[in-house]
Amino acid sequence: DRQTLAAVLQFLRRSNLRESEEILRREARLLGDDLGAAALSPAGAGLQVGAGGDADSAGGDALLGRVTAASASAVGGNVAAVASSSPGLLLYANVFAVGGGVVVEDQPDVSAVLSAYNQQGDPTLYEEYYSGLKHFIECSLDCHRAELSQLFYPLFVHMYLELVYNQHESEAKSFFERFHGDQECYYQDDLRVLSSLTKKEHMKGNETMLDFRTSKFVLRISRDSYQLLKRHLQEKQNNQIWNIVQEHLYIDIFDGMPRSKQQIDAMVGSLAGEAKREANKAKVFFGLLKEPEFDVPLDDEDEEGENEEGKPKKKKPKKDSAGSKSKKQDPNAPPQNRIPLPELKDSDKLDKVMNMKEAARRVRLGPECLPSICFYTFLNAYQGLTAVDITDDSSMIVGGFADSTVRVWSVTPKKLRSVKTAADLSLIDKESDDVLERIMDEKTASELKILYGHSGPVYGTSFSPDRNYLLSCSEDGTVRLWSLQTFTCLVGYKGHNYPVWDTQFSPYGYYFVSGGHDRVARLWATDHYQPLRIFAGHLADVTCTRFHPNSNYIATGSADRTVRLWDVLNGNCVRIFTGHKGPIHSLAFSPNGRFLATGATDGRVLLWDIGHGLMVGELKGHTDTIYALRFSRDGEILASGSMDNTVRLWDAVKAFEDLETDDFTTATGHINLPENSQDLLLGTYMTKSTPVIHLHFTRRNLLLAAGAYSSQ
Amino acid sequence: MEPAKMASPKSAPKDAQVMAQILKDMGITEYEPRVINQMLEFAYRYVTTILEDAKIYSSHAKKPSVDADDVRLAIQCRTDQSFTSPPPRDFLLDIARQKNQAPLPLIKPYAGPRLPPDRYCLTAPNYRLKALQKKVSSTAGRITVPRLSVGAVSSRPSTPTLGTPSAQTVSVSAKVGTPVSLTGQRFTVQIPSSQAAKAATPTTPTVQNVLINPSLIGPKNILITTNMVSSQSAASEPNSLKRKHEDDDDYDNL
Numbered sequence: 021d022r023q024t025l026a027a028v029l030q031f032l033r034r035s036n037l038r039e040s041e042e043i044l045r046r047e048a049r050l051l052g053d054d055l056g057a058a059a060l061s062p063a064g065a066g067l068q069v070g071a072g073g074d075a076d077s078a079g080g081d082a083l084l085g086r087v088t089a090a091s092a093s094a095v096g097g098n099v100a101a102v103a104s105s106s107p108g109l110l111l112y113a114n115v116f117a118v119g120g121g122v123v124v125e126d127q128p129d130v131s132a133v134l135s136a137y138n139q140q141g142d143p144t145l146y147e148e149y150y151s152g153l154k155h156f157i158e159c160s161l162d163c164h165r166a167e168l169s170q171l172f173y174p175l176f177v178h179m180y181l182e183l184v185y186n187q188h189e190s191e192a193k194s195f196f197e198r199f200h201g202d203q204e205c206y207y208q209d210d211l212r213v214l215s216s217l218t219k220k221e222h223m224k225g226n227e228t229m230l231d232f233r234t235s236k237f238v239l240r241i242s243r244d245s246y247q248l249l250k251r252h253l254q255e256k257q258n259n260q261i262w263n264i265v266q267e268h269l270y271i272d273i274f275d276g277m278p279r280s281k282q283q284i285d286a287m288v289g290s291l292a293g294e295a296k297r298e299a300n301k302a303k304v305f306f307g308l309l310k311e312p313e314f315d316v317p318l319d320d321e322d323e324e325g326e327n328e329e330g331k332p333k334k335k336k337p338k339k340d341s342a343g344s345k346s347k348k349q350d351p352n353a354p355p356q357n358r359i360p361l362p363e364l365k366d367s368d369k370l371d372k373v374m375n376m377k378e379a380a381r382r383v384r385l386g387p388e389c390l391p392s393i394c395f396y397t398f399l400n401a402y403q404g405l406t407a408v409d410i411t412d413d414s415s416m417i418v419g420g421f422a423d424s425t426v427r428v429w430s431v432t433p434k435k436l437r438s439v440k441t442a443a444d445l446s447l448i449d450k451e452s453d454d455v456l457e458r459i460m461d462e463k464t465a466s467e468l469k470i471l472y473g474h475s476g477p478v479y480g481t482s483f484s485p486d487r488n489y490l491l492s493c494s495e496d497g498t499v500r501l502w503s504l505q506t507f508t509c510l511v512g513y514k515g516h517n518y519p520v521w522d523t524q525f526s527p528y529g530y531y532f533v534s535g536g537h538d539r540v541a542r543l544w545a546t547d548h549y550q551p552l553r554i555f556a557g558h559l560a561d562v563t564c565t566r567f568h569p570n571s572n573y574i575a576t577g578s579a580d581r582t583v584r585l586w587d588v589l590n591g592n593c594v595r596i597f598t599g600h601k602g603p604i605h606s607l608a609f610s611p612n613g614r615f616l617a618t619g620a621t622d623g624r625v626l627l628w629d630i631g632h633g634l635m636v637g638e639l640k641g642h643t644d645t646i647y648a649l650r651f652s653r654d655g656e657i658l659a660s661g662s663m664d665n666t667v668r669l670w671d672a673v674k675a676f677e678d679l680e681t682d683d684f685t686t687a688t689g690h691i692n693l694p695e696n697s698q699d700l701l702l703g704t705y706m707t708k709s710t711p712v713i714h715l716h717f718t719r720r721n722l723l724l725a726a727g728a729y730s731s732q
Numbered sequence: 733m734e735p736a737k738m739a740s741p742k743s744a745p746k747d748a749q750v751m752a753q754i755l756k757d758m759g760i761t762e763y764e765p766r767v768i769n770q771m772l773e774f775a776y777r778y779v780t781t782i783l784e785d786a787k788i789y790s791s792h793a794k795k796p797s798v799d800a801d802d803v804r805l806a807i808q809c810r811t812d813q814s815f816t817s818p819p820p821r822d823f824l825l826d827i828a829r830q831k832n833q834a835p836l837p838l839i840k841p842y843a844g845p846r847l848p849p850d851r852y853c854l855t856a857p858n859y860r861l862k863a864l865q866k867k868v869s870s871t872a873g874r875i876t877v878p879r880l881s882v883g884a885v886s887s888r889p890s891t892p893t894l895g896t897p898s899a900q901t902v903s904v905s906a907k908v909g910t911p912v913s914l915t916g917q918r919f920t921v922q923i924p925s926s927q928a929a930k931a932a933t934p935t936t937p938t939v940q941n942v943l944i945n946p947s948l949i950g951p952k953n954i955l956i957t958t959n960m961v962s963s964q965s966a967a968s969e970p971n972s973l974k975r976k977h978e979d980d981d982d983y984d985n986l
Binding site for chain 2: 216224230231235488510539540545547548549551555556559588589591592
């Protein structure tokens with residue numbers, strides 16, 4: 021079995037047994053096809069794994085130099101080796117039960133194979149084990165109890181799933197009945213799904229639960245509490261549950277004070293437990309790319325026309341202040357050429373000039389100067405409005421609908437024009453100065469253009485920064501690129517074969533990201549029909565995807581209640597943020613690139629420091645799913661829009677100042693969140709029964725919001 | 733299942749009440765009343781499909797009656813067909829690793845609209861225009877209208893309907909008759925301005941109207957006339973009317 025062989029090799033590699041690995045590899049190549057026919061009997065159900073983490077090293081020693089002998093040898097700790105029918109292979113299938121884990125990044129995931137061999141303990145006694153552990157934890161000291169209570173949920177689910185997977189249906193049902201009420205309230209949705217899974221066949225289609233079963237739930241426990249637990253479980257009668265704990269949980273130990281219930285509650289909630297501390301240690305270049313320096317002509321009342329760059333003027337042209345401020349490289353910013361980015365075209369340069377002119381007139385927001393909010397209500401959408409986007413210069417708004425249409429409106433008095441047909445194009449004067457105006461067709465100009473093409477509800481839309489293209493992703497599994505000059509569909513990108521929930525263009529154009537039901541996010545370029553990067557790792561659907569302002573990182577929020585940050589360059593997951601108690605539906609990067617705000621169905625907005633990988637704030641106030649989050653143009657205000665028909669404004673400056681970043685915090689990731697949601701809330705604005713699904717700050721810091729009126 | 737506690741009207745059939753209870757158990761508290769009808773229809777359709785399949789399997793195995801194994805097999809086969817699930821995690825991690833190893837491709841500067849090769853775009857015309865006068869063509873040999881498949885014709889992406897107005901030569905490929913992809917050939921569709929028409933009509937009388945026929949044209953121009961162009965001579969009017977009739981017949985022959 022190729023898979024099992026891969027599992028063996030992986031184990032050997034991980035135990036640093038180079039020689040055995042080489043020998044086995046050589047043998048494997050010699051035997052070749054024999055392996056395929058080899059019948060591998062699973063390790064006996066009754067085998068016990070040695071105590072503690074010592075089993076790994078003990079088993080490893082025994083493997084040295086014993087590959088050729090087809091004999092079973094007991095290794096201190098009662099590990100039995102099972103020989104396959106083809107001589108020369110020793111398989112320690114049960115040892116893998118201890119060592120087998122999910123390493124997300126580079127190793128082939130063989131836990132699926134390993135899970136087939138696992139059978140820990142007697143199914144009828146599972147209730148005993150669980151209640152025994154429960155009793156122990158409830159009798160432990162207060163300071164340890166909060167931490168040890170984290171064990172309840174993952175153990176409960178894993179034990180239940182194991183009973184179901186091994187087809188002990190009645191035991192599973194009674195186990196569930198007895199203990200499901202003890203779990204935390206925020207796990208109720210998961211428990212409801214679990215209650216419907218009673219047979220092995222039910223599990224087959226549920227990829228999320230299968231992944232959960234084969235991955236290790238991560239718990240962060242202080243060393244003291246862990247010692248306590250270990251001592252208790254290693255007693256003779258608790259051996260079974262110790263095996264189960266070892267098999268299904270990954271306990272990330274930290275040195276320090278045990279955490280309080282409040283601290284723990286803030287960080288738990290995801291389907292995979294918390295994030296290991298090492299998962300958030302990679303260096304992330306969260307700085308912004310340098311803007312190209314060029315002269316901005318001073319805006320003068322009598323001189324409206326744009327000047328060529330470098331043309332001498334009487335008044336000294338104002339230099340681009342952002343670029344020229346510091347000549348030296350920001351250490352946190354990625355090198356300019358870290359990822360290839362499209363070059364700046366003339367039209368882009370003109371756009372930047374316009375941007376800077378608008379920026380000069382921007383309103384400085386703050387607690388005493390709140391933005392005005394202009395709300396665009398979609399009427400008669402009959403609950404069919406599923407996606408909205410607004411261009412950066414706020415000139416066009418697009419709506420994606422459940423009837424598979426994509427509708428583009430012009431927000432300004434300027435109508436939407438498409439390029440003339442070839443017949444008319446041949447008639448125009450190509451040498452005239454305003455040829456770009458002349459190629460546009462006046463006869464079919466309208467405020468609304470409808471784009472047909474998708475065969476399912478459109479769940480995500482995104483304008484390109486240069487306003488030439490529009491992306492839309494749909495339940496039919498495709499992402500479509502539309503031209504906004506001809507209002508026709510150009511390309512259909514097929515890759516996800518399942519509904520695509522969100523898509524977004526990169527801030528520099530050319531790249532775009534999409535995330536869908538198949539639990540991956542994909543990075544595409546407009547001129548490649550296949551994705552360039554695949555970001556796999558989430559346990560459930562990817563519901564929200566956003567680019568970092570420097571286009572080097574992508575944040576994905578998922579239904580498994582985690583937010584992951586991925587590196588575009590090599591596809592690695594560089595950050596995992598847990599803490600939400602429901603699927604994440606909105607993400608927003610701060611304009612300076614240092615912070616990330618996330619909103620989920622639990623109604624909380626969480627703020628994260630990307631550089632340190634820590635949660636730095638929690639904004640409570642909304643009572644329903646948050647579908648829209650946006651920072652103002654200079655990052656002073658965070659606006660959130662929710663299904664509870666309100667838009668709330670939060671003080672971002674205050675939320676991000678005074679961060680504790682001492683050594684302890686960075687080492688352990690624990691932070692004491694201040695209960696300051698009320699202080700940070702600057703205003704709550706109710707709509708007339710219109711859920712808010714999109715927010716957009718114009719270049720002058722006027723807040724635009726969009727939603728569809730729903731009569732109930 | 734107590735009818736008194738149901739939200740549905742008292743006269744709802746038992747199945748509907750069961751369905752409402754299922755929805756409640758799964759935590760769905762707000763739903764439109766039509767949802768229950770939809771779910772019941774789906775349940776009925778699914779169960780009848782499975783049972784029909786099971787009957788077929790059982791009769792194939794020459795069993796006297798349908799038993800649980802037949803039903804299990806039927807469910808299994810249908811699941812692989814209709815209710816596919818996304819790929820498993822290890823598979824995704826594997827292909828992700830392969831894809832992510834390749835470095836990001838460099839971006840060519842000044843490349844115009846950055847789109848995939850035309851084969852993968854939706855910018856080709858998804859229609860073809862056919863010959864009209866088949867009888868006249870017998871002298872010139874069989875006019876084979878090569879089949880254009882969608883996406884097969886290379887054309888400028890920005891003008892999906894008609895090509896550039898300038899006249900261009902056409903390269904002829906040997907395999908005209910086969911409905912094979914015609915990438916590499918350029919079909920420019922020209923609206924006859926008055927000058928061009930004069931030049932073209934004496935040389936190729938057969939291709940006066942709607943024709944795409946590289947084997948005959950060779951280095952000559954291809955002309956396509958459409959109804960839209962007002963500069964069309966009156967002669968084309970009866971032809972265009974004729975075209976509408978012949979379209980239905982010719983479609984089968986081709």
